[in-house]
Amino acid sequence: MTTPSTLPDRPSWESIRKQAKKIARDTAAGSADAVARARVMVPGISVPLSRRDAQLVVAREYGFGGWQDLRAEVLRRDGSSLAWAAGQAGRAIHDNDVGRLRQLVAEHPGLLTWRDDLGDGLLLATTSFANDSADPTREDVYNRPECAAFLIEAGAVVDPSVAERVIRTGAAGMLRLLRSKGALPRTLATFAALGDLDGVRADLGASADPADVTRSFLHACRFGQVAVASMLLDHCVASDRGLSERIDRWGDRAAFVRFLCARGREWDSEQAGTDMDPWRLFVALQLMLAVDDDDLDAANRWLTAEPWLLGNACLDLQIDLLEHAAVHGREAFVVEFLDRSPAVLGCRTPPESAAVVFALEYGNAGLVRRLTRIWPLPDDLPHAAGTGDLARVRRWFDGSGRPVLGSPHDHYPGNSPRTRTNLSWTGATIQQILDTALAWACMNAEFEVASFLLDSGADINTRWATHEPASILHECVLHGKHEAARFLVDHGIDLTIRDHRYHATAEGWARHAAGDEEMAEFLANAERHRGPQSP
Numbered sequence: 001m002t003t004p005s006t007l008p009d010r011p012s013w014e015s016i017r018k019q020a021k022k023i024a025r026d027t028a029a030g031s032a033d034a035v036a037r038a039r040v041m042v043p044g045i046s047v048p049l050s051r052r053d054a055q056l057v058v059a060r061e062y063g064f065g066g067w068q069d070l071r072a073e074v075l076r077r078d079g080s081s082l083a084w085a086a087g088q089a090g091r092a093i094h095d096n097d098v099g100r101l102r103q104l105v106a107e108h109p110g111l112l113t114w115r116d117d118l119g120d121g122l123l124l125a126t127t128s129f130a131n132d133s134a135d136p137t138r139e140d141v142y143n144r145p146e147c148a149a150f151l152i153e154a155g156a157v158v159d160p161s162v163a164e165r166v167i168r169t170g171a172a173g174m175l176r177l178l179r180s181k182g183a184l185p186r187t188l189a190t191f192a193a194l195g196d197l198d199g200v201r202a203d204l205g206a207s208a209d210p211a212d213v214t215r216s217f218l219h220a221c222r223f224g225q226v227a228v229a230s231m232l233l234d235h236c237v238a239s240d241r242g243l244s245e246r247i248d249r250w251g252d253r254a255a256f257v258r259f260l261c262a263r264g265r266e267w268d269s270e271q272a273g274t275d276m277d278p279w280r281l282f283v284a285l286q287l288m289l290a291v292d293d294d295d296l297d298a299a300n301r302w303l304t305a306e307p308w309l310l311g312n313a314c315l316d317l318q319i320d321l322l323e324h325a326a327v328h329g330r331e332a333f334v335v336e337f338l339d340r341s342p343a344v345l346g347c348r349t350p351p352e353s354a355a356v357v358f359a360l361e362y363g364n365a366g367l368v369r370r371l372t373r374i375w376p377l378p379d380d381l382p383h384a385a386g387t388g389d390l391a392r393v394r395r396w397f398d399g400s401g402r403p404v405l406g407s408p409h410d411h412y413p414g415n416s417p418r419t420r421t422n423l424s425w426t427g428a429t430i431q432q433i434l435d436t437a438l439a440w441a442c443m444n445a446e447f448e449v450a451s452f453l454l455d456s457g458a459d460i461n462t463r464w465a466t467h468e469p470a471s472i473l474h475e476c477v478l479h480g481k482h483e484a485a486r487f488l489v490d491h492g493i494d495l496t497i498r499d500h501r502y503h504a505t506a507e508g509w510a511r512h513a514a515g516d517e518e519m520a521e522f523l524a525n526a527e528r529h530r531g532p533q534s535p
Contacts, residue, residue, distance in 0.1 A: 005061045011074045014429060016058060020067075021459075024054035037061075050494065051461050083426070086114050086122065090424070093125045093147045094500065101147055105154055112156045117417045123148060123156050127165040127174060129422065129467060134170035134224065141501070142169070145177050158183040167193055170222055192216035192232060195225040200232065210239055214277055221260040221281075229257050236278055246279050256282065263289070283309065284317055291324050296332050303340060310342040318344040319353045326355045326371065329364040338373055350375045357412065360386035361466050363443035363481055380411035381433055385449050386440030393437070393449055401456045403430055412436060423469055424500075435462035439472045442484045454491060461494045470499035470509075477510040477519050485519060495527045 026034035028048035035047050041060035045053055055067040064070040075084035085108040092100040105111050115121055128142035152158060163184060166174045175193060178184045189212065191199030200216070213235050220229035233253060237244040247256050260278070263285045283306050290299035303309055309317065318337075322344070325333050338345055356375050359367040365387055368377065377383055381403075384392035398404050408414035413436055414428035425432050438458035441450040454460060463469035473493050476485040485506075489495070498505055504512070507527070511520035 005063075007062050007070075007073065007077070009077060011077055013071065013074045014431075016062075016070070016074065017431070020051070020054040020058045023057060024049045024051060027054075051459075082108055082110050082114055085111055086116070087424070087426070089122055090125050093122070093144050096144050096146060098146050098150050101150060102154075105151075112151070112154060116421055118421060120161065120421075121156060121159060123151050123158060123162050124165060126151065127162060128169040128171060132170055133174070134172070136173070139171050139173050143171050143174050145174055148174065148177060149181065152181045152183060163190075167219060167222060172223055175223075188212050188216045189219050192220040192225065192228050193223050195220070195223065195228055197228060197231070200228055204231075204235060210236075213239075217278055218281060221257070224261045226257060226261055229261060230254070233257055233278065240277075243277065243279055250282075260285070280308075280314075284320075287321065288324060291321065291328065291330050291333055294328075294330060294333075296336060299333055300336065303337070310340055312343040315343055315347075315351060318342045319351060319355070322371065322374075323353060323355045323358055326358040326364060326367055327362050329362070329367065331364075331367050331370060334367055334370045338370065344374055347374070356383070357416075360440045361443060363445075363479055363484075365444040365446075378412065381405060382412045382437040382440050385437035385446065385453065386444050388441070388444065388446035388449055390446075390449050390452065393452060397456055403434060403457065405430055405433060408433055422467060423464065431457075431459065434458040435464050438462070439464045439475070442472050442476060442488060443479070443481060445481070445483055447484075447487050450487065451491075460488065460491055461497060463497070463500075465499070468500040471497040471506060473497070473506040473523075474499055474509050477506050477516060477523070478514050480514065480516070482519060485522075489523070489526050495523060495530070 023034050023038065027038060038045055038047065038049060038053070038057045041057045042053070045057070049057065052067075059065070059067045059070040062070055064073065072081075072084050075081055085104055089101055089104045089111055092098075092104060111122055113121070126144040126148035128139075133139040133142050158178065158181075163175075163178060166178065175184070175190075179190070179194065184190050186199070188200060188203040191203060204213070213232055217229055217232040217236060220232055230253070233256070237247075237253070247253055250256070256278075260282060283302060287299060287302050287309070290296075290302065308314060321337065322334060325331075325337075344351065353375060355371050356368055356377065359365060359371060360383065368387055377387070381393065381396045384396070396403060396405055405411055408428040408430055411433045413419040413423075413425070413432060420426070420428065420432065434453060434457055438450055438453045438460070439462065441447070441453060460472070462472065464472055465475055471493065473485060473488050473495070474497075475481075476488065495507070496505060499509070502508070505523075507520050507523040510516045510523060
């Protein structure tokens with residue numbers, strides 16, 4: 001009979017996670033003791049243990065009904081009960097479970113003022129992370145207005161970042177909710193976003209600051225408010241004769257407004273400030289469109305006609321363009337753009353950018369050698385893995401295959417709080433680094449590296465993804481990485497993992513998101529051949 005384990009006064013969650021992994025490995029290796037131990041806790045459980053079953057066994061050994069109950073107690077003893085409650089509240093918001101959220105706030109009133117590692121409160125979790133919400137259906141998927149209303153009524157502070165996120169993602173319903181709760185400033189910019197013609201007229205009469213008018217015009221375009229945008233453009237043109245001439249040379253004002261309203265979801269409210277006037281925004285979006293369409297001729301025409309794009313004043317835009325190209329794998333554009341000597345190429349200290357990370361996580365490692373003209377390749381495990389440098393990868397492990405990474409904060413994503421927050425990864429751990437390295441190796445078809453990492457402790461069933469928790473397989477099928485998907489299936493990835501947002505399997509992503517019936521059928525057949533999974 002297995003003696004129940006006693007949870008220490010100051011337990012280590014990382015140690016407990018490793019216990020679950022070890023019993024899973026031991027049952028897979030045929031250990032009779034491990035199998036017997038598992039079946040004492042869960043009679044009749046199938047072996048080898050899946051990750052979930054191993055977690056259940058360990059939780060039962062500590063006297064808890066399930067893994068989440070064990071985790072809650074560990075966090076409580078560690079003095080992290082509010083952090084645990086915040087995680088549960090985030091889950092309730094994702095599930096649109098206002099009742100559960102209300103219960104958590106009643107039990108943990110500190111949630112109303114709680115902040116994550118980035119300084120963001122719970123209210124921000126009710127908005128879309130990055131997905132465009134201009135379409136009402138998409139807004140329903142990505143936003144949680146009922147949860148937002150409850151939190152505001154309960155006394156949560158509405159940070160400026162909440163309204164900025166709502167505007168950035170074009171969530172008109174959420175914007176109206178914030179107005180109804182008195183959580184929006186009565187400014188020209190918010191009137192413009194709301195399409196409030198009377199409010200815009202009144203504010204234009206009271207203040208005609210060019211920067212405010214420009215920003216308000218951009219907000220109107222972001223929300224497709226054609227009438228308001230047209231009124232504000234007339235005001236902009238009245239104070240800027242050069243703008244009128246540039247628009248007239250291109251076409252006419254009505255077409256100009258229609259284009260910006262149609263493409264408004266692509267501008268970034270954090271960067272479209274006073275230095276991004278209507279014409280510059282228009283040119284930037286035309287250039288982004290050329291990158292999207294892989295139209296190098298169109299990109300070259302705009303770069304030649306508008307040389308200001310290459311100057312110091314457009315450093316942020318240059319970084320945006322390179323990051324956009326990295327995501328979409330536009331190597332020819334990157335080569336052409338850098339050959340024009342943009343200001344970003346001459347910075348003494350490379351500006352902050354995610355271009356190299358984007359290239360690796362979207363499976364476009366071929367661009368890295370171009371991007372390192374600006375940004376040196378970080379000396380860490382994931383970057384070595386993503387670029388297929390097996391010798392450098394091996395350097396991070398000892399002779400027995402154990403990782404010797406030093407501080408997790410010296411490796412990606414240990415040094416990226418935003419990435420860890422997006423993936424619901426608390427703290428910075430060695431496992432996160434191993435799993436990210438595995439993901440990047442798979443996305444870039446570096447299968448020798450991936451095999452080495454699997455043998456060295458990387459979790460094939462990690463919930464890694466480019467935005468929100470899913471799996472490596474989800475990302476591979478979405479981006480057409482067929483060879484990588486087959487590698488993962490051959491190495492036993494759990495085909496039943498569901499993503500955070502849609503609760504869909506990788507097969508669902510293949511069929512409905514990627515429109516790849518061949519891959520969807522491959523995954524369905526693989527699941528059938530494996531047979532039923534243990535509950």
